Amino acid sequence: MTEKDFIPKPYSSALEKGSFTWSSPSNIALVKYWGKKENQIPANPSISFTLDACKTTTELKFSKKSNSCNYSFDIFLEGEKKDDFKPKIETFFKRIEVYLPFLKDYHFVIETSNTFPHSSGIASSASGMSALALCLMSVEKELNNKSEEYFMQKASFLARLGSGSACRSLEGDLIVWGKHNEIPNSSDLFGVKYPFKIHKNFKNYHDTILLVDKGEKQVSSTIGHNLMHNHPYAKQRFEQAHDNLSKLKSVFKEGNLNEFIAIVESEALTLHAMMMTSMPYFILMKPNTMEIINKIWKFRQETGLHLCFTLDAGANVHLLYPEKEAEDVFKLINNELVAYCQNGHYICDRIGFGAKKVK
C-alpha cells in the first residue's frame, strides 16, 4: 500500500444527509513512538495495547450544502460548543482532503464525548481522532463501497494524519504501527494487528491509570517529536525501538512477564530520557511520578508479582499487571498509591478490542 492507494476514484453514489456514530478507545504504547518524519511518518515502529474503558464516542451528522468553497462544521464536546477545537479539526481536514474529496461538499456537526474527564491529563487525541476518522469513513462507504479491510486501513491511515498514535486505536488487542522487518504487513502508514499468537498471560491485562497531574502539559507532543530532529541520541533510540519490538515477539509467544517488564519500563524511561536530553530539554514527570515508580519497584521486590509501569508524554503513571495478580495490586493502589494521585483519582482500564460502530 502507498499513500496514493487511499485517493479514491470519483464517487459513484450521491448522498444528501445522514449521521454515523462510532466509539473508539485510547491506547497505551509498550514500545514508544517518539520522533517523526514529514506527513506523520514515524521515525521508528511502535506497539500498543488497545484500551477498553477510556474511549471517545463521536456522532457525525452531515448535510449537503449548495457550494463547495470551504469547510463548514460545528463541534460540540459533551453538548457544549467548542470553537477552540476548530483549528485542530480544520488542519486535520486540510491534511486528509485529498483522500476524502467530499469534505467541502457537506456541513458537518461533530458531537463528541469522552468516558474520561477532558481535564484528566489523558490525551483524548488518539480516541477522538480515530472515532472521527471512522465516522468519515462511514460517509465514504456510502459513496463508494469498498472492502472491510480497506475501510479499516484507510480509517487508521486518516486517524494517523490527525494524531500519530490514533492509528493504533481502531482495533485490538495489540497493534503495531511502523515498518518492522519481522512483522509482516507492518506499515508506516497505518496500524496493523499484531499477527502472531499472544500467550494467555496477556489476556485481560490490566492498565490502571494513576492521575498524578491533570494539568495541561508544558510541552506538547508535537514539539517533543520535533526535538528528535538533530537529537544526539536519536539514531540509537530508533534502533533500540526496532530491537525491543523484536524482543517482544518472543515475550508475547512465551508469556515471559519479567522480560516484558524489563522492556516496557525501559521504553517508558527512555522516552522521558529523550525529553531530558533534547535541546531545549524538559521534564514531564512530577515528584509523585517518581514516588510511584519507587513504590512499584519495592512492591515487586517484596512480592515477586509482575506489576510494572509505563508512561505517556506526561506525569501520569500507567500500572500494567496480569489479571490473576489484580487483587494484590488493587490493595497496593488503595493502601499506598492513591495518596500520590491528584484528588485521589485513578482510572481502571484493561486491554480492549478496538472501535465499535454505534449507529
Ligand code: PMV
Ligand atoms: O500521537 P502523538 O503525536 O500525540 O504522540 C504520542 C507519543 C507517545 O504517547 C508519547 C508515545 C506513543 O507511542 O503513544
